[in-house]
Amino acid sequence: LNKPEWYLTQVLMWIGNHAKFLDDKIQPILDKAGSSVNAGLEFSRGLVMLILEKLAADIPCLLYDDTLFCHLVDEVLLFERELYSVHGYLSSLPSCMHILSEESCFQRWLTVEKKFALQKMDSMLSSEAAWISQYKDITDVDEMKVPDCAETFMTLLLVITDRYKNLPTASRKLQFLGLQKELVDDFRIRLTQVMKEETRASLGFRYCAILNAVNYIATVLADWADNV
DSSP states (O other): OOOHHHHHHHHHHHHHHHHHHIIIIIHHHHHHTTOOOOHHHHHHHHHHHHHHHHHHHHHHHHTTOHHHHHHHHHHHHHHHHHHHHTTOOOTTSOOHHHHHTSHHHHHHHHHHHHHHHHHHHHHHHHSTTTTSOTTTTOTTTOTTOOOHHHHHHHHHHHHHHHHHTTOSOHHHHHHHHHHHHHHHHHHHHHHHHHHHHTGGGTTSHHHHHHHHHHHHHHHHHHHHTTOO
16 A cells, blocks of 8 residues: 555556557558557556556545655656556546546545645744755845745645646636635735744845745736636
8 A cells, every 4th residue: 555656657567568460460450440449558558447447446445644645646756657658648538637527536635735744844844944945046036035935835825736747627727726715815924924023124035035026926926817
């Protein structure tokens, strides 16, 4: 259960190793017979169906172990990325995202994603470098004077988007968007709390850093507004 990468990698190897044989030897036979079947895709689909069976059996056994469940999700997302980008798999065919979209699994994924995002936010705001810009010494890069915590937070949101963007239904994607909105609001509250501590020194370093953080986040969110 703790090594889903073993069978996921094995399947990717089988697909890669058989590609030339299927294209050179099997596809011409299908073409000659007037079949519309793509040998490589059909081979991949068959193997993916085996993975779906395996995931359906494994997921109930690790649903409440955060570490194992997260590892499984991470490995499945890596597998999906390589399956589509390297091996030309089609989004119309069965995929692991359909298993991750099933209610019990999906709700667990959302819960765990939120838990780890909040932990990340705790660590980024308690860091000594939280209010310092990574690029403070490079003026042409750092016009917005973005503190480290704001940049890290927006990267966190971007990573979450990258993880859920291939979900098969819009309703599931919207649930993840809801989580992101919760995180933005949580970050806003945290910034407000820190700001209240700084009101006596409103021209101080940290107060200015908070304003820069808010400006940066608002700007980036506006840029993302065109991204369906």
